[in-house]
Amino acid sequence: MKRVAIILACALLGGCATVTVSRDGATMVNIENSGWYLLNFIPIASGNPARPNSCTTRLFSKTVTLENNVKMLDKVIRDEGAVAVRDINSFTIDEHVLLILLKRHSYHTSAQLLMKEDMVDAKAEGVSTILPKEF
Amino acid sequence: MNYKKTILAIVTALSATICLTGCFTIDTADVHTTGEEHVCVGNRGWYLFHFIPLACGNASEDPLMPWVFFRNDVTMDKIQHRFMSYANFYGKKTRDMSYYTQESVLFEIPGTDFPIPIPYILTYREVQLSGVLK
Numbered sequence: 592m593k594r595v596a597i598i599l600a601c602a603l604l605g606g607c608a609t610v611t612v613s614r615d616g617a618t619m620v621n622i623e624n625s626g627w628y629l630l631n632f633i634p635i636a637s638g639n640p641a642r643p644n645s646c647t648t649r650l651f652s653k654t655v656t657l658e659n660n661v662k663m664l665d666k667v668i669r670d671e672g673a674v675a676v677r678d679i680n681s682f683t684i685d686e687h688v689l690l691i692l693l694k695r696h697s698y699h700t701s702a703q704l705l706m707k708e709d710m711v712d713a714k715a716e717g718v719s720t721i722l723p724k725e726f
Numbered sequence: 727m728n729y730k731k732t733i734l735a736i737v738t739a740l741s742a743t744i745c746l747t748g749c750f751t752i753d754t755a756d757v758h759t760t761g762e763e764h765v766c767v768g769n770r771g772w773y774l775f776h777f778i779p780l781a782c783g784n785a786s787e788d789p790l791m792p793w794v795f796f797r798n799d800v801t802m803d804k805i806q807h808r809f810m811s812y813a814n815f816y817g818k819k820t821r822d823m824s825y826y827t828q829e830s831v832l833f834e835i836p837g838t839d840f841p842i843p844i845p846y847i848l849t850y851r852e853v854q855l856s857g858v859l860k
Contacts, residue, residue, distance in 0.1 A: 661755035681856040682826035
């Protein structure tokens with residue numbers, strides 16, 4: 592019973608990095624990375640940005656950053672074969688347990704990926720972010 | 727005697743919370759595939775009766791301390807000013823700017839999941855501005 596409780600506690604405290612792509616009408620990408628901190632600053636467990644959407648957690652390292660979210664976005668842009676990106680938006684959410692004893696910190700980033708077929712409309716709207724050819 | 731110690735512990739914990747959770751941040755990251763820079767500026771603060779600022783992150787350009795007391799720095803004006811200053815400093819143009827604001831008006835009793843049933847006694851406010859620099 593103790594072991595089950597420990598495993599459950601670890602699972603609940605584990606961080607999570609997720610990348611979701613929605614292709615209904617437009618290609619939208621939503622990225623979330625979350626982690627738990629002790630006394631507001633000491634990272635306990637965070638999501639692994641190198642392997643999003645998998646149950647892997649990085650212990651004692653601060654991976655919940657804008658930089659890591661943008662790295663995941665970069666990878667999605669390449670994987671999806673997008674030619675432009677627009678409406679990149681990020682925000683953070685902090686939830687505290689017992690004042691500053693425990694904090695869940697999450698970073699959210701979303702963007703719209705533009706494919707070749709979207710570019711006719713996008714140019715009309717003034718989107719100028721065309722990716723270099725090597726991408 | 728124990729009663730005094732408990733009150734002192736609660737006041738200390740509350741003070742630490744108010745100071746440590748009210749902070750100003752500028753996060754930046756390069757989007758390598760587009761050659762642009764993504765910036766997220768945010769500030770948080772605690773208010774008494776919803777309007778009186780207790781402690782906020784210091785949004786000044788040259789802050790002496792990470793916090794300011796009894797001054798409202800959690801405003802769109804101040805956050806946008808810092809965002810634009812950053813963009814102007816690097817000579818970049820801005821786009822995709824969007825705000826995210828959050829407010830908690832029911833302060834939870836420490837150690838429980840129950841909020842104090844009267845709202846607006848202690849309010850937590852947060853304003854974030856994200857955008858792209860090119």
